[in-house]
Amino acid sequence: MGLPSDPELLRFIAREEALAQTLRAFPGLTGAQLRDVLERAAAALAASPPRESLQARVREKRDAPAQPPAQLSLDVPAKRAETGAVPTRVRVYSDGAARGNPGPAGAGAVITDPEGKVLARLGKFLGAQTNNHAEYMGLIIGLERARELGVAQVDVFADSELMIRQLSGRYQVKSPTLKPLYDRARMLLGGFSRHTLTHVLRAQNAAADEMSNRAIDERM
Secondary structure, three states, rough: OOOOOHHHHHHHHHHHHHOOHHHHHHHOOOOOHHHHHHHHHHHHHHOOOOOHHHHHHHHHHHOOOOOOOOOEEOOOOOOOOOOOOOEEEEEEEEEEEEEOOEEEEEEEEEEEEOOOEEEEEEEEEEEEEEHHHHHHHHHHHHHHHHHHHHHEEEEEEEEOOHHHHHOOOOOOOOOOHHHHHOOOOOOHHHHEEEEEEEEEOHHHHHHHHHHHHHHHHHOO
């Protein structure tokens, strides 16, 4: 059996797929309404002028040179200043979320300049992990991006008191599963000429919390 046409594919999705994630994202939308949208799109495609077939697009992608795999992270960079310059010092807000402990987990980070202008928003789906694992991964992806930006100094803000105290040397890292993440975070921090570590309340870390939960919801 050959590959379906675009209208056939849309109609199959409308008939067979639950589309649960789309319905969760739009609470006022019903399954019937969503199927109707897909049916209308299929009808419009069927009535439109002929376009390159799905088979041709698959062959083109198959025969194209291999590309390196994309990083499994959500990165939504904000516009830089008109000069294009990156500040020498940034703030890294990091967070992690796990729905269950362990359970589906995501890491999130937001990087801003000292005035609060957002330079990057980051998220990464982690699979089934613990809260503490997710907290460390949120910091790690934030520090890695700060290093890529070429900044010299970082001020870290996180609502995980455990992580901040461990990285500050006030608490020991007793968990064998957290130790490699701790070592990675310490190595990244050591790559900056100066860094600070500050524990903040969850309400002050809402942007990073949003990214960690988006990473779970969108499986990025």
